[in-house]
Amino acid sequence: MDISLVLLLNFFTMLLLVGFGLCGCYYRRQAAEITKMLSGSLEASGQGIVFFDNKGCLQRYNDYACRFFPPLADVQDNRLTYDDFINHMFDHSVPFDSVMESLIGALPQRAPDSSFREIIGWHDEQTGTQKYCLVEAQRTRHRRTVIIMTDISAGRAGAYDVERLADMNQTLSEAIDTTATGIIISNARSPLNPVIFVNNAFCDLAAMSREEVMGEGWSCLEDIFDDTQGLELLHAAISAGHAADLELQITKKSETCWFNIKLSNMNDACGAPKILVAVFTETTEFKNREARMFNVQKLESLGQLSAGVAHDFNNILSIIYGFASAGCKPDLPPERAGKYFERIAKAAKRGAGLTNKLMAFSRHKQVTSEVYDIAELIADQETLLRPLLGPSISLQMDIREQGLCVKTTSDTLSQILMNLVINARDAMEDTGGDLTIGINRVDSTYDIGGLPDAMKEQKLVRVFVKDQGCGIAPDVADKIFDPFFTTKETGKGTGLGLSVVYGLVNEIGGHIMVDTAAGKGACFSIYMPQSSAPPGKIIKGNGQDLSDIRFEGYTVLLAEDEDDLRELMTNLLEDRGMIVLPARDGNDALMLQEDYEEKIDLLLTDIAMPGLDGLRLGEMMHELRPDTPVIYMSGYPSKGGVNGAIDMPQGAVLLAKPLDDLQLVQEIHKALKPGQVNADYEVDASTARWTAGQQNSEGKR
């Protein structure tokens, strides 16, 4: 071989060797760097990592792994084996529960020689807390094993908190479901205000399923309430988003039940409404008990009332007996006998009036509140209250203002007054004196201490009952409204009277106070909100200007046989706000009044009518409805009938046809509000004529 060829080969060989050497160095350096980088990553990892080689010997691990597996820190010369690790792990494994399963998923069957997942627990000395670690083992391609350990202590605690909250939620839901109180919660953030929670009690009371209510707005409850007015109040409170306390009626299995509904709202941190909670509590039993107590007390006052009435009845019977005996005398002149019979009839009528009042009082009825003129209501009670008082007590009425309206029931006010009057009478038993019942207006400008705040800004009406009796000692003054509290001797009173008054006053939205001192009499004042709504019947205008006056809601029975005139007058009266019952003649008028169950405020009748004339009709009305005033109309000259003069009843009002509308209005005003018409304002009937009526009534004679 050529030497140069050998040298060349050697040179290339050396060159290759140097090249390989250089490459080897480079790759070794690279490998070292990768190893260093991997070690760094291994150490920086937030998980513990341990490598075992294919013979099960410990190969590598990071510091983090030592936290979970303390024996690693003491390991010398990689003597720890995979089996040691497994044994240690099984010694520290913790029972696996549903919370962990929800956190890490289900664990496969334990199999130490292959991939597995396990949880171990230990006590961390540094923090003094229990720690938990998820251990996952994976076999690599080269039969090495990588163990990855993850700290799940925080996650596990969180999961347990979630579990605890869910558990608590469940417990609360079950507790709310078992209560007898109906509860609905709605999401006030949504404009629809959908129901997000409803309990069993509510579903039962409303006879609705949970599905029918959940997610629906409050309007889904519309059908369960009987009382549309109550539902409107509920809706108003919901849309206004404020708390409310309502009473509503629900019919369950054809039985009427009462519910108290408390509406409250919860706001978020910014003050915006978050949820609305309605709590339905059944109050039927309470209401029934209250009604029973009302009746017991009523019986008590009825007893007192009967005693008073019995006294009056005896007086009436004495009159009847006296005049009847006198009338039996054989030589009595017939004129005198007639007079006696008149007295007897009068006394009997008085007796009938008394029994009517008694029956009206003893009757228990649920009446809905209406707007009343308080002065009229109290004046109406006077005849019933007067017999309660002995001769030494004089009843004074101090009605300072007419036309003050309150919303109440006549029954309620009657019982309130009855009890206060009995109370006042008993206080004046020894001394006698004046018992005053009165009313006056109270504006917000009056500073009345002790009134509830809600009433301070309202316009009020005060009804007071004042006596000149023994008064109430200061030490018992705050107990007088307590049930069964009485200062009377045993057997003279149950002590329920004033407590019932207190309850009734509250029921009509009022407040009662007493002003008294021992020996100086007592004045009970009931403050009631003035009603802004007018009463069913109201006279608008003051009587000064008759052209503007209106008789809103008053009922007039109009008997007129001339069709055109009847129609014309009907229009005129309806234009003045009256409810007109037009009758073709006397008999027709009788029929109408028989069927009309409300009060008839006025009878306006023609005198000459076929079948039954106006005078006889007036007489009958006076007997059938004694409170109805009568105005007669006649086409004949004043106080004249077809055949000359006719006998008009005493004090009868007769209008001459053709009618003057202003005169008619004035007479109607006088009849409806006696004593309140300005006497200076008189219409000259002969000059101011009702021209429209003139033509129509032309042929009427």
Place this chain on the structure above:
Amino acid sequence: MKEKKTFQDYKYLVVEDQKDARAMCRNLLAELGVTQVFECPNGREALTFVDAAVELVDIIICDWNMPEMSGMDFLKQLRTVYPDMPFLMVTGRNDMDSVIEAKGYGVNAYIAKPYSSTQLEAKLRVVAHRMQE
């Protein structure tokens, strides 16, 4: 044209348990010009009377509170056979609830004790007027 009958032209049956009250009613009717009046002391006898001689009865005037058979029970039985027989109920219960209850059972008119001849006339006119409607 057919002449309109007045309340005086009808035949009446008065059902009332108290003798004096029956007599008073008969007197008042006589005073009002009613001439044809029959009387029964209770509901049971009244039923027998109506069954036997219905042509003698145009209008019944009946008390509510009676022993044996009350006016209301009499009315209920009467209505099963004579649904349109005019019936005027007389009673001491002068309250709206009783009126409504009575009208519910088909009473044509209702009069409260004590009543005068004027009141009785008014009620009889109402009943007679209804019969001719």
